[in-house]
Amino acid sequence: MQSSKPTHVRYLILLMLFLVTTINYADRATIAIAGSSLQKDLGIDAVTLGYIFSAFGWAYVAGQIPGGWLLDRFGSKKVYALSIFTWSLFTVLQGFVGEFGMSTAVVALFMLRFLVGLAEAPSFPGNARIVAAWFPTAERGTASAIFNSAQYFSTVLFAPLMGWIVYSFGWEHVFIVMGILGIVFSLVWLKVIYSPREHPRVNEAEFKHIADNGGMVDMDQKGKKSDGPKWDYIRQLLTNRMMLGVYLGQYCINGITYFFLTWFPVYLVQERGMTILKAGFIASLPAICGFIGGVLGGVISDYLLRKGHSLTFARKAPIIAGLLVSSSIVACNYVEVEWMVVGFMALAFFGKGVGALGWAVVSDTSPKQIAGLSGGLFNTFGNIASITTPIVIGYIISSTGSFKWALVFVGANALVAVFSYLVIVGPIKRVVLKEPPAKGGNEATGNLSQAHS
Numbered sequence: 001m002q003s004s005k006p007t008h009v010r011y012l013i014l015l016m017l018f019l020v021t022t023i024n025y026a027d028r029a030t031i032a033i034a035g036s037s038l039q040k041d042l043g044i045d046a047v048t049l050g051y052i053f054s055a056f057g058w059a060y061v062a063g064q065i066p067g068g069w070l071l072d073r074f075g076s077k078k079v080y081a082l083s084i085f086t087w088s089l090f091t092v093l094q095g096f097v098g099e100f101g102m103s104t105a106v107v108a109l110f111m112l113r114f115l116v117g118l119a120e121a122p123s124f125p126g127n128a129r130i131v132a133a134w135f136p137t138a139e140r141g142t143a144s145a146i147f148n149s150a151q152y153f154s155t156v157l158f159a160p161l162m163g164w165i166v167y168s169f170g171w172e173h174v175f176i177v178m179g180i181l182g183i184v185f186s187l188v189w190l191k192v193i194y195s196p197r198e199h200p201r202v203n204e205a206e207f208k209h210i211a212d213n214g215g216m217v218d219m220d221q222k223g224k225k226s227d228g229p230k231w232d233y234i235r236q237l238l239t240n241r242m243m244l245g246v247y248l249g250q251y252c253i254n255g256i257t258y259f260f261l262t263w264f265p266v267y268l269v270q271e272r273g274m275t276i277l278k279a280g281f282i283a284s285l286p287a288i289c290g291f292i293g294g295v296l297g298g299v300i301s302d303y304l305l306r307k308g309h310s311l312t313f314a315r316k317a318p319i320i321a322g323l324l325v326s327s328s329i330v331a332c333n334y335v336e337v338e339w340m341v342v343g344f345m346a347l348a349f350f351g352k353g354v355g356a357l358g359w360a361v362v363s364d365t366s367p368k369q370i371a372g373l374s375g376g377l378f379n380t381f382g383n384i385a386s387i388t389t390p391i392v393i394g395y396i397i398s399s400t401g402s403f404k405w406a407l408v409f410v411g412a413n414a415l416v417a418v419f420s421y422l423v424i425v426g427p428i429k430r431v432v433l434k435e436p437p438a439k440g441g442n443e444a445t446g447n448l449s450q451a452h453s
Helices: 009-042 046-062 064-074 076-094 102-120 123-134 137-169 172-192 204-212 219-223 231-238 241-270 276-306 311-334 338-355 358-365 368-382 385-400 404-424 443-447
Strands: none
Touching (some): 009 046, 046 385, 064 123, 064 368, 076 102, 123 358, 231 241, 241 276, 241 311, 311 338, 338 404
């Protein structure tokens, strides 16, 4: 370390995570931007559209534990590259469902959304694994917040572009353009991503800085010994009160996310009377605030950690404060002026951004033996909301004829997440797994960063 300054390759890795998550969320949101035009063209009602919106979630949830195991078994680089290529291919194919008759098109669209969800399953556990490997504990909150904030940046960058494509060329072209972009990126990923020990551009000083300060640098080397999902490990996580509180919190936070990813553009068109072109641009404004809040939440959390606060306080304070702010979405029901509606949506999205530190908590708490599987389990619970939220909102709109109670439902999610972190989670610390006696010697591997709590 004395002889050479440390390199900063981990920031290049973080840029790649940010870019891939931007593409990931753009591909999820294609259906929301195309939703209103697609609904008209295919002649489908709000409940059917809600089920199509949810198709992604069914498969995404089902794929989390297998996806996490694949990451632990084969490493982040190969599994993630295959994931990007596959979900992008299925996105392209959605552009051709209009060639079929109405009922066949609806079934084909549901199936392709389902396959996109299955292919995307390893993405966020992969992000959490890569951050845990490449970043010291005191940098992990910011790193996790940056890749997580790509979901907002994605809307800022792509919602206006996708709105313009739908308006100018038709909804089919959105899927084709976004899918091709992802296929190209999967090739870039293979060129740039390596584990810390194997990366050709990392010097000894940076490697030592990461390894000595809580980075799990040998995760992929150890992970290759994994031969299947460790069901007893999963049982231990499912009986851990802290983890159950984190899972409930993430379910509620994702409830807010999936309102914005599915029904929000439809809300702007149908409830507020905007054109899809205008809705595409308007949808990007709350997303800008979400992006700022998302980065800010991680920066504040790591700042509190560096100032000597406990890991528990440093993670919980931004989560609770941010989610209380995000419950302001309900205020949209009481204003008519367009700029005030957008203002409250922006405030709600900002608060949700600040509070969305779940992936930092996962990087802090995941047992070393099953970092991918732990992230997959967390994402399983969180993304049940990707199934329930679009369907529940579809039924609310169908039965009430408006979005008013839908917004109350979204605001309630924020308050339940606050309750979970205040009452259920307790101290945040690395989970230490009990090993079977026959595998003695590994028990200590879970102890990393217990002191940081």
